[in-house]
Structure formats: C-alpha cells, structure tokens
Amino acid sequence: MELTPSTTAVIAVHMQRDIVSADGAFGGFFAAQATERDVVGITGKLLDAARSAGATVVYTRVAWRDDYSDLVVNSPLLGIVAQSKCLADGSPKAEILPEIAPVDGDIVVTNQRVGGFASSQLDVILRSRGIDTVVFAGVATNASVEGTARQASDLGYRTIVVADACSAADPAAHDASIASLGLLGEITSSAEITEALGAGQGTA
Template structure:
C-alpha cells in the first residue's frame, strides 16, 4: 500500500509577500495541511535556506547569485539563517515535531536530505504544493518522477507569477508525470480512502 506525504514547498514569508494578490491561497493550502494531518499523512515543509554570507551560492548561479550579491556581508537576510523573511508563513507552519527540510537550490531535493527522510519513512507517494509552480514545483516534479515517486500535484495548492505558465504546467506538462487535482478533490479522495 502506498504511503504518502504532503510537501509544502517555499511557503516562506518573503516568497508569500510576492504573491499577495491571491489572498485565497493560504486558506486553501491550510485546508490541505489540516486534511493531511487529520488523515495521518505526514506534512513535510521544504524551505530554501543558506548560511550567513551565502557560501553555498556561486556567482554563476543566475537564480540565487543575485540574492547573495544583494545582501551585505554578515547580514541575516536573503534566506540566510536567522532571516525572518525565510520563516514559514504562520498560516501553514509546522506543528510540534513537524519536519522541515532545507534545500539549497530550486528542487526540493537539491542540497537537502529530503530523499533520505522520505525513504526512512517508507514514503513512496508525494503530494506537491508550493510557490512557484514554474520553480520548486516543476523542478521537484521532474526530480521526484526520476526517483520513482508516485506524484500528485494540487493545482490550486500551487502559485505562479504568470497565470498562463501555471495553466500550461498544471494542464499539459505535469499530467505526464503526476496526477493533477484540486485541493477539494484530493481531500475527498483521502476521506473516501479512510472510509
């Protein structure tokens, strides 16, 4: 029997602030988190984070190099340890004993111990949510599929700055490697499986 985990990826204060136009996102995501917990499905929070001074970031890295170069040496900003903007949004924060995995690049697996945590827990099925659809969700779908995880993407549990990119990814790209459903559909499926 498959054992699932819900991944809540990059739902951090500074990232959420960039997507303030969708004020329904966090309540929707909270419903998914609550449903997972009620069904004893582990909720794993994945965050991007670095050491102070960003020694993990190469200037050659187009995505993260700009973050490192914008932060004065020694400051706790730019998703460095102690940066308040790097904290998980309180609307979906982990409960006591919740698992938080810190990654160093776009994919939830890059520079993290996520695969080890999943294998140790006997998890073979992932339910993906996060910000952004074209970032962490896309990269994680691709890598998780290559690692032979069974995948579900919660379409309205993901956000992207470009609605058309979100539509194409969730409607055309992700279905090749994952089941794509809404949060309500997923909650109904886990409720019926428990009955």
C-alpha cells in the same frame, strides 16, 4: 483518486515570507498571484486534512548561511538571492509563513537549490517513513514546485500536483507548468486530495 495516508506525504514548497509575501525579496514576482489564488489558505487546509488523515506533512524551505558561502549562483533566480541578500537562514523572512507554520510531527527540510531533493535529506526522510506518494503545493509552480516534482517523478515516487494550491508569477506560467507536469504525474485539486485522504484513513 485513491490515497493511502500512511504512505503519502503532502509537501508545501517554499511557503516563506521572502517568496510569498508582498514585502519579500521575491514578492514582486509571486505575491500577487499567491494572494489572488489564496494559495496560503488552500495549502493550510490541505495540510490540516493531511494531518487529520495521518499522512506525513513536509515543508521544504530554501535558505543559505548568513555569509552565503553555500550559495552557488548558476541561475537568474539564485542571482536575485545573491543580489538582494535574502533568505538567510535564521532571518524572519526565511521562515515558514506563520499562518501555516509547522506543528509537532511535521518535517521541515532546508535546501539550497530550486528543487527540494537536490543536496537535501528529503529523499532519505521520505523513504525512511515508507512514503511512496508525494503531493505538492506551493510557490512557484514553474520553478520550485515543478523542479521538486520532476525530481520526485525521476526518483520513482507517485507524483501529484495540487493545481489550486500552487501559483506562479502569472497565470500563463502556472498553466504551462501544470500542462508540462501532467506528463510526469497527476494533476488534481485540493478538494480531491482532501476527499481521497479522508476515504483512505482506514488504511493508514
């Protein structure tokens, strides 16, 4: 695999306490597999490698106004948000996990849909930086990761999903999503991405 750091963004999808942590509103769905697969640890190392290589680091986070006036409930996932009153912008559990918190120079994009490009500035931000390749990690593989990756592919980006840096509610859901995404982009590992970013530093 070849990557040019200057035109590559590594995107961490919805690595928020309400989604990934056991005490989060979606923790009952996603925390066990995220912990078992060490998604936070692997993603953290991946983001560090991206920064070291000079690639762009992006976080997408999903959050709504505290009165939920911007929440459109048209799916079961968003129905859980309405019922549990989670992911309110400014609340501690809506923030990026402190273990992999953004640093100076990183980009944080807040959105209100399952896919990170919908009703957000993500596409504008990436294109303004000359990004043509997007590398995805995060939770859940078969929801926000897949949704955002599908949008990226439709928008013309080279789309790469890091399989060992993602998780879903159960292994079968993760595997099925990865198999589906293989038709729309490239499936790889965190080790391969780290190696490719390092090899491409000279072209950054």
